[in-house]
Amino acid sequence: MYMEIIKYPAKADWKNILKRPLFDYSEMEAKVAPILADVKANGDIAVKKYIKEFDKIDLQDLKVTAAEIAEAELAISPILKKAIATAKFNIEKFHKAQVVTGKPIDTTPGVTCWQKSIAIEKVGLYVPGGTAPLFSTVLMLGIPAKIAGCDEIVLCSPPGKDGKLHPAILYTANLIGIKSIYKIGGIQAIGAMAYGTESVPQVYKLFGPGNQFVTAAKQMVSRQGVAIDMPAGPSEVAVIADNTSQPDFIASDLLAQAEHGKDSQVILFTIDEGIIQPVMDELQKQLDNLPRKEIAAVALSSSKCILANNIDELMAMSNEYAPEHLIISVDNFNSYSEKIVNAGSVFLGHLSPESAGDYASG
Amino acid sequence: MYMEIIKYPAKADWKNILKRPLFDYSEMEAKVAPILADVKANGDIAVKKYIKEFDKIDLQDLKVTAAEIAEAELAISPILKKAIATAKFNIEKFHKAQVVTGKPIDTTPGVTCWQKSIAIEKVGLYVPGGTAPLFSTVLMLGIPAKIAGCDEIVLCSPPGKDGKLHPAILYTANLIGIKSIYKIGGIQAIGAMAYGTESVPQVYKLFGPGNQFVTAAKQMVSRQGVAIDMPAGPSEVAVIADNTSQPDFIASDLLAQAEHGKDSQVILFTIDEGIIQPVMDELQKQLDNLPRKEIAAVALSSSKCILANNIDELMAMSNEYAPEHLIISVDNFNSYSEKIVNAGSVFLGHLSPESAGDYASG
Numbered sequence: 001m002y003m004e005i006i007k008y009p010a011k012a013d014w015k016n017i018l019k020r021p022l023f024d025y026s027e028m029e030a031k032v033a034p035i036l037a038d039v040k041a042n043g044d045i046a047v048k049k050y051i052k053e054f055d056k057i058d059l060q061d062l063k064v065t066a067a068e069i070a071e072a073e074l075a076i077s078p079i080l081k082k083a084i085a086t087a088k089f090n091i092e093k094f095h096k097a098q099v100v101t102g103k104p105i106d107t108t109p110g111v112t113c114w115q116k117s118i119a120i121e122k123v124g125l126y127v128p129g130g131t132a133p134l135f136s137t138v139l140m141l142g143i144p145a146k147i148a149g150c151d152e153i154v155l156c157s158p159p160g161k162d163g164k165l166h167p168a169i170l171y172t173a174n175l176i177g178i179k180s181i182y183k184i185g186g187i188q189a190i191g192a193m194a195y196g197t198e199s200v201p202q203v204y205k206l207f208g209p210g211n212q213f214v215t216a217a218k219q220m221v222s223r224q225g226v227a228i229d230m231p232a233g234p235s236e237v238a239v240i241a242d243n244t245s246q247p248d249f250i251a252s253d254l255l256a257q258a259e260h261g262k263d264s265q266v267i268l269f270t271i272d273e274g275i276i277q278p279v280m281d282e283l284q285k286q287l288d289n290l291p292r293k294e295i296a297a298v299a300l301s302s303s304k305c306i307l308a309n310n311i312d313e314l315m316a317m318s319n320e321y322a323p324e325h326l327i328i329s330v331d332n333f334n335s336y337s338e339k340i341v342n343a344g345s346v347f348l349g350h351l352s353p354e355s356a357g358d359y360a361s362g
Numbered sequence: 363m364y365m366e367i368i369k370y371p372a373k374a375d376w377k378n379i380l381k382r383p384l385f386d387y388s389e390m391e392a393k394v395a396p397i398l399a400d401v402k403a404n405g406d407i408a409v410k411k412y413i414k415e416f417d418k419i420d421l422q423d424l425k426v427t428a429a430e431i432a433e434a435e436l437a438i439s440p441i442l443k444k445a446i447a448t449a450k451f452n453i454e455k456f457h458k459a460q461v462v463t464g465k466p467i468d469t470t471p472g473v474t475c476w477q478k479s480i481a482i483e484k485v486g487l488y489v490p491g492g493t494a495p496l497f498s499t500v501l502m503l504g505i506p507a508k509i510a511g512c513d514e515i516v517l518c519s520p521p522g523k524d525g526k527l528h529p530a531i532l533y534t535a536n537l538i539g540i541k542s543i544y545k546i547g548g549i550q551a552i553g554a555m556a557y558g559t560e561s562v563p564q565v566y567k568l569f570g571p572g573n574q575f576v577t578a579a580k581q582m583v584s585r586q587g588v589a590i591d592m593p594a595g596p597s598e599v600a601v602i603a604d605n606t607s608q609p610d611f612i613a614s615d616l617l618a619q620a621e622h623g624k625d626s627q628v629i630l631f632t633i634d635e636g637i638i639q640p641v642m643d644e645l646q647k648q649l650d651n652l653p654r655k656e657i658a659a660v661a662l663s664s665s666k667c668i669l670a671n672n673i674d675e676l677m678a679m680s681n682e683y684a685p686e687h688l689i690i691s692v693d694n695f696n697s698y699s700e701k702i703v704n705a706g707s708v709f710l711g712h713l714s715p716e717s718a719g720d721y722a723s724g
Contacts, residue, residue, distance in 0.1 A: 025585055090469035097467045098477060105459045107452035115460060118703055223387055223581060223593065231585070341480055 002283060002300035003268065005276060007307040009317075017304065018321040020236065020265055028216040032187050036220060039191030044198045050188040057163045062192075062199045064165060064181040069174045072167035084135060084172055091143045099147065119149035120227075122201060124193035125178075126208035126218075129158035129185050131261075131295065133166035134209075141207050142176045153178050154193055154203055158185020186210075190217035194226045205229070235260035236267075238323035238343075240314065241279065243272040244331040249350060250275070251282035253327050258299035259292040267321065268305040269314050276305055315339035364645060364662035365630065367638060369669040371679075379666065380683040382598065382627055390578040394549050398582060401553030406560045412550040419525045424554075424561045426527060426543040431536045434529035446497065446534055453505045461509065481511035482589075484563060486555035487540075488570035488580075491520035491547050493623075493657065495528035496571075503569050504538045515540050516555055516565055520547020548572075552579035556588040567591070597622035598629075600685035600705075602676065603641065605634040606693040611712060612637070613644035615689050620661035621654040629683065630667040631676050638667055677701035 009017055038046040044062065051059050076084075102115030125141040127134055138155070145153050155178050157165050165183055173181050182200055184192055190210075196202025205227040206218055215231050222228040237257035241250045254266045268279060283300070287293055308314035315336060318326065322342035330336065333348040340346060371379055400408040406424065413421050438446075464477030487503040489496055500517070507515050517540050519527050527545055535543050544562055546554055552572075558564025567589040568580055577593050584590040599619035603612045616628045630641065645662070649655055670676035677698055680688065684704035692698065695710040702708060 086470075090473075093469050094467050094475050097465045100462065103459045105456050107455050108448075111452075113456050116708075121703055219585060341483060 002287075002297060003266075003280065003303045003305045005280075005305045005307070007273070008309055009306065014317055014320055017306070018267075018317065020233070020321075025212070025216040025219055025231070028212060029220060032213060032216045032220055035187045036191045036194075036217060039188055039197065040195040043192075043196075044200075047184055047188045047192050047197055047200070050186070051159070051184065054186055054188075055159055055161075057159060057161065059159065059163055059183060062182050062184055064170060064183060068164060069170050069181075072165075072170035073174070075167035076171045080168065081171070084139070084168075084175065087136065087139055088143065088172075088176065091139050092147070095144045095147050098144075117148070119145075119151070120205050121150065122152040122154070122203040123150045124154045124156065124203035124206045126189060126193075126206065126210050126214060127155060127157040127169060128208075128210050128214070129160065129166070130211070131292070133168045135166075135168040135172040137208060138169055138172040138178075139176065142173065142178055145207075146176055152180065152201060152203070154180045154182065154201055156182045156184045156189035156193060156200075158189070159183040185214075187213050187217040190214060190221060194221035194224070208232075233324075234263035234265065235325075236265045236323055237325040237327060238267040238269060238318055238321060239327045239329060240269045240318070240336055241272075241275050242270055242330045243275055245275060245329050246350065247275065247278035247282045248286070250279045250329060251286050253329065254279075254283065254300075254303070255286055255290060255296050257325065258296040258303065259290060260295075260299070262295050262298040264299040266299065266303045267323065268303075269308060269318055270305070271308050271310055271314055273307055276307065279305075311335055312339070318343070364649075364659060365628075365642065365665045365667045367642075367667045367669070369635070370671055371668065376679055376682055379668070380629075380679065382595070382683075387574070387578040387581055387593070390574060391582060394575060394578045394582055397549045398553045398556075398579060401550055401559065402557040405554075405558075406562075409546055409550045409554050409559055409562075412548070413521070413546065416548055416550075417521055417523075419521060419523065421521065421525055421545060424544050424546055426532060426545060430526060431532050431543075434527075434532035435536070437529035438533045442530065443533070446501070446530075446537065449498065449501055450505065450534075450538065453501050454509070457506045457509050460506075479510070481507075481513070482567050483512065484514040484516070484565040485512045486565035486568045487515065487517045488551060488555075488568065488572050488576060489517060489519040489531060490570075490572050490576070491522065491528070492573070493654070495530045497528075497530040497534040499570060500531055500534040500540075501538065504535065504540055507569075508538055514542065514563060514565070516542045516544065516563055518544045518546045518551035518555060518562075520551070521545040547576075549575050549579040552576060552583060556583035556586070570594075595686075596625035596627065597687075598627040598685055599687040599689060600629040600631060600680055600683060602631045602680070602688070602690045602692060602698055603634070603637050604632055604692045605637055607637055607691050608712065609637065609640035609644045610648070612641045612691060613648050615691065616641075616645065616662075616665075617648055617652060617658050619687065620658040620665065621652060622657075622661070624657050624660040626661040628661065628665045629685065630665075631670060631680055632667070633670050633672055633676055635669055638669065642667075673697055674701070680705070 006017060035050060048059055051057060100117055104112050104114040106112050123145050127137045155173050157169055192200040193203045193206055207229045209232040218228045219231055235257055239250055239253045258264050258266050287296060290296055319341040324344040326343040327347045328336045329350050337348055368379060397412060410421055413419060462479055466474050466476040468474050485507050489499045517535055519531055521527060554562040555565045555568055569591045571594040580590045581593055597619055601612055601615045620626050620628050649658060652658055681703040686706040688705040689709045690698045691712050699710055
């Protein structure tokens with residue numbers, strides 16, 4: 001058994017139960033500051049030095065070439081290309097509907113006021129490397145930047161041991177029209193985009209997730225005149241299930257987020273005690289076949305399954321937790337969703353194991 | 363003569379000329395951190411200790427009472443009440459038009475996506491004290507929070523030497539329905555709202571301007587799980603004038619922002635050399651009659667008047683500067699405004715000296 005099961009917790013204990021690990025980035029700043037200062041002062045030379053130190057490779061050219069993009073295109077299977085095209089279509093359709101055209105308002109006769117959104121000219125997108133090629137991040141960050149009309153979009157991602165970026169990242173970036181792609185990760189990538197170097201253009205705002213070093217670096221440069229989207233914490237999901245839910249789907253929803261990282265946190269909320277054991281059994285079964293089993297198991301060990309007395313109490317706990325992602329995978333999802341006060345993204349309805357993976361990767 | 367006049371600067375010099383003083387908040391963190399930690403650990407006792415230390419007053423009760431609000435109402439002149447009511451009406455009308463109702467989009471058959479904005483339950487508003495009662499800040503922060511539907515709105519502002527808040531701040535806060543008003547300023551106010559104390563409720567997001575200590579404190583608590591609006595810098599305005607502008611109005615526009623603080627910065631851009639001297643003469647004339655003359659004069663001494671060759675070059679400089687406020691006070695304002703890429707708020711048209719003050723205070 002992996003997840004801790006907590007039945008009918010008293011309200012006084014909620015805060016403690018729902019506490020997420022809060023990372024103190026100030027402790028990292030002593031490590032991050034000298035690297036940022038070095039990149040600011042010495043540009044590409046410093047960037048290459050840290051790539052050698054951290055990524056253990058000697059890079060001559062930081063910028064991805066047209067030949068590397070052509071090579072990536074050949075390396076991507078038709079099935080993956082089709083999946084990326086579908087995701088691109090959906091993400092574009094959704095974000096195009098978000099474009100705000102300010103309504104002119106006459107506040108006083110002769111005084112007309114309106115909001116106008118103008119794209120940030122130069123933006124920097126950070127796409128983490130490491131254990132999985134996050135081409136979904138390329139889509140999620142790049143498509144809104146393109147729709148907004150950003151002039152210059154710079155993308156940095158850490159090179160693999162072969163000194164290259166994963167072909168899925170290159171293929172996706174090229175597909176949505178990102179031309180400035182750099183093989184730089186970590187603190188040195190944030191520094192390069194924040195200050196500019198001989199090869200990397202300076203940008204006005206940085207976007208994207210990253211590990212604790214990247215987050216600390218983003219927070220530091222945000223105090224030096226560069227904007228950032230937000231400090232990104234570990235991935236998390238809360239899933240609400242009841243006796244109308246399919247245990248295998250619920251287990252997939254939980255694992256799809258748990259496999260993101262050892263520091264991920266997943267929470268299962270339910271008012272039906274009977275759904276708990278079947279989900280736990282499915283978790284065990286699916287976990288055994290998961291390529292990222294080890295990571296997901298660590299994340300599950302600090303995760304929780306919480307049994308509540310009723311929907312009101314359950315939603316009060318969910319709102320107190322304020323999950324990044326909330327999946328309400330029950331028949332009467334509206335009874336829950338109308339009580340949402342705090343949540344990042346919300347999914348209503350039943351996911352299939354396949355769609356759960358797609359969803360969570362976004 | 364106060365402002366530095368720079369004629370036809372070479373493009374290579376723009377960056378240097380348009381550089382704004384960048385404050386290094388990290389140096390302040392050593393001073394701010396122990397005060398925040400003390401407020402977190404000791405609540406009201408610590409808050410009162412710092413009020414005694416910094417504001418030189420002994421406060422028994424931190425929360426503003428109904429009696430104090432009634433007293434404030436009597437202290438406000440009918441003329442000021444009418445001005446506040448007008449501002450409230452205009453600000454409400456503008457922000458009500460900003461409410462976003464997400465359009466449902468079918469990305470894939472059976473999958474409907476939409477955006478839904480839900481008010482943050484508990485927000486904290488910081489209203490600076492010091493040299494001017496910023497009741498405009500109460501309106502600008504409080505009205506959007508009310509329209510959004512925030513459940514709990516907490517307002518902190520530093521007490522005066524009489525241990526009270528300025529009646530204009532109390533009257534305005536009460537008018538828009540803010541019930542939780544506290545006589546706390548500075549670092550201790552940010553700490554009280556971020557962590558909660560015996561008297562002050564803990565909030566989820568902090569809004570509002572403040573001095574360098576307040577800004578540093580906001581940045582520090584933002585790394586501890588509380589959201590903030592943005593790091594606020596000193597006030598600034600860029601004014602674009604030409605030979606269709608009225609020198610006295612332009613001078614008022616510049617002074618209205620310069621009087622905010624000694625660290626404020628104002629920039630006058632023009633392509634008509636002939637407007638410069640008349641504006642400088644008006645500046646001198648109006649400054650002599652300004653109650654906040656000393657503050658405005660210091661701000662003007664680090665401010666600039668820049669003469670450009672043409673509208674394209676002028677707007678390129680303005681975009682590079684990216685002013686918080688941009689006033690385009692010329693007849694053909696559209697020739698300029700269509701080239702705006704970076705600016706916070708933009709005012710198009712001719713302001714009167716009276717309206718300039720109203721505008722800039724928002």
